[in-house]
Amino acid sequence: MADVRIGISGWTYKPWRGAFYPEGLPQKKELSHAASIFRSIEINGTFYCMQRCQSFAQWADATPADFVFAVKGPRYLTHMLKLRDAEAPLGNFFASGPLRLGPKLGPILWQFPPNFRFNPEKLETFFELLPRDTEQAAACGRRHDHRLKGRAWLKSDRRRKIRHAMEIRHESFRDPAFIELLRKHDVALVCADTVDWPLLMDITSDFLYVRLHGSTELYKSAYSRPAIRRWAARVKAWRDGTPMTDGHFIHAKQPRLRPRDVFVYFDNTDKLQAPKDALALMKQLGQA
DSSP, X not given: OOOEXXXXXXXXXXXXXXXXXXXXXXXXXXXXXXXTTOSEEEEOHHHHSOOOHHHHHHHHHTSOTTOEEEEEOOHIIIIISTTTTOHHHHHHHHHTTGGGGGGGEEEEEEEOOTTOOOOHHHHHHHHHHSOSBHHHHHHHHTTOOGGXXXXXXXXXXXXXXXXXXXXXXXXXXXOHHHHHHHHHTTOEEEEEEESSSXXXXXXXXXXXXXXXXXXXXXXXXXXXXXHHHHHHHHHHHHHHTOOOOSSOOSOSOOOOOOOOEEEEEEOOTTTTHHHHHHHHHHHHTTOO
């Protein structure tokens, strides 16, 4: 059976203390508290800078056995280099500690900036570099540069599949050739709900990755009950492998219907909306 994991994007937010987090809860226990409610959380810190492998180990220890993290790839690679000379930065990322999550390592999210246009050649080169399992990730990590000297983690406890998802923010990606490229390389297209960027729902991999940023005000607006019910219906269709026509599709041909895992993360974090909206969706799907 396919699995649905609903969670939040990040967990360290000062306004959440005394609200989502109980008054007086030590900051070092916030992840454990959030992970007692949600079955998955996006790690945001990896997007902004390289983390230490000890941090990944601590995050794994602070969460239940069935918990899974999604890990954001570094913006240095996607936003600054824009995929140029990607081999060493990609090695740095995988050598910095994601493999210390062990079985709790979930999808890798590659978020691209609004000014990154569809470039098939550049993307194909990048997709071919992406490791597809933990042993390939360890090998990729061995290509790190001097930034990881003396603190690289290059061990895989066992071979596990690694999934990748791509979030786009430029209109040039409304191209059937983009969907074909994602399918060729088994990379999931992120279904990103926001007022500012394309909302696309083509299935391109064996799982769905959904980011709910706030559909009327970026990172802030809450989801109404009808909106939560609508997203619940979409998630059920993806999970069960039933037709889902309530969406925006680029490619005329959709893949064969079958149950697929679904990861959903609420990123409307600025006004404490994400936890309650995630819980509301869980209730609609019978998970709360």
